[in-house]
Amino acid sequence: MNAFSQAVSDGLTLTQRNILKNLRNPDIVVFSSAAPIAFALLFGFVFGSAIDIGTNYREFMIVGILTQTMLLTAANTGVGIAHDMKQGLVDRFRSLPIAQSAVLVGRTNGDAVNNVMVIVLMSLTGLLMGWRIRSSVADAALAYLLLFLFAYAVSWITAAIGLTAKSPEVLGNAMLLVLVPFTFISNSFVPSEGLPTVLRVIAAWNPVSALVEACRQLFGNIPPGRAAPEVWPLQNPILATLLWVALILAIFIPLAVHRYKKTVSQ
């Protein structure tokens, strides 16, 4: 067996393990969805009643919620890896003659499968709240693919962080602290044109904004009569999102694998 096919086979064995783990802990899906559902209700019915963007606000902000959900569930990857470290499982895996990438590939794949369940649940919530997909099946499929790829890329970031964490609990809280502002300083919940200058620039170049813009276009949720965006990533949101995904993967896959090679549990 050559090195590549061995890496694929090791990765698949560990993907299987993580899917089994996730299936036996359905609370991960439930809790990953609970906070976004609460946010959706809060924004949709409480804040939304005071927000006037000249169109159906709930339809506008559900895409923001979907994006936020994908970002937050990606944090589960780091937390899961920190658990494996704490329980000494990473030591066991590292003592086995397997590809150095396999443990991380298995974890990110398993979490990607989990993310599919979460996004289905969140989309149903959105539909109940009045969100509609007003485009073709192909466009909608591309939007879901972008959400999914983005979550997968962020999984690799949290994986790299998870390998250096002292405890899974601390890591979970710390990552929320970082990820939540990322989703708020963007066009997720309000149009970013009205933000103060500094925040507007951050929001324009925030990868989350490109993803949200791309999904709004592809789902047909852009408010009618909105002025065309002025910055490149929002003018070309699909390409920008794909570039962000490629950039994140190109940096964080090698970084995470490099850290994995050196890590031992405390």
Add this chain to the structure above:
Amino acid sequence: MRNAIVAEGLTKRFGEIVALDGLDLAVGEGTVMGLLGPNGSGKTTAVRLLSTLLRPDSGRATVEGLDVVKDAVAIRRKIGLSGQYAAVDEDLTARENLRMVGKLYHLGTAAAGKRADELLERFDLTADADRQTKGYSGGMRRRVDLACAVVAKPKVLFLDEPTTGLDPRSRLAMWQVISELVEGGSTLLLTTQYLEEADKLADRITVLDRGRVVAEGTPDELKARTGGERLELTVGEAAEVPTAREALRELASGDITVDLDDRLLIVPVSIGSEALVRSVRLLDGAGVRLTGMSLRRPSLDEVFLSLTDKSRDSHEARGSAADDAKAPLR
């Protein structure tokens, strides 16, 4: 005899802490080496270096003739490791854990399944094989962990404190399992804080303290190093203990230890059974009534304490000198 494990001058630091300070080790093929030492003595670091989880800062080591740095991947095919915590996936069943490890050793799905069944049988886990291991007792989890370590019939097995945290019954069961494994001809490096465990399982023992080897030998050799036998005498009255101690002074090869509550005197002697006869005469002459006596070899506990205490004293002297030297930098 060929050596399955060789270490020469292995050193590993973590920041300021020197975890291993020039470890030399040689473990003959098919033998059991017990690595004995208090917490923080470098046992786990030694196991992690030899099982390729860590790289040494200096020195070199080979396992089955392969270099732990250059040939790490090849070594991983030949070793089994059971770390300090039972590294078992709690969400999976014992059978699923074993099958996964079998597949990761590239046995193939069918062979991994067959091997899992064999090991479940052998480690007495068949009844619980399809239950998630999160419900297992500490002893059962340890057995699953050990079974995972031997899935690929490794030539060299590393067990890091395999019975720490187990109750006495589980510990005995674990010893039984380990003894059987070794009969199969594997080389075993075992770390432990329990002297009894090293005495029972190991052919040779290396005593570590503060990252250095302070003694090495068979359990018998180590016991002999502490000098001769121990004569234990019980006298009739607590008041007679000081008199007895005075009378026995000429017989003792070291300090006499006394326990007034139990009216017990422990006398280190180096003249074998002649000590029995002479002590009776001496005590009779002093008018002390004797109610019990025995002559025994020193226990490994006594050996261990005398070895590690000695090196601790000298280390503390060095440590404070180092602190002084560092002080102006702060």
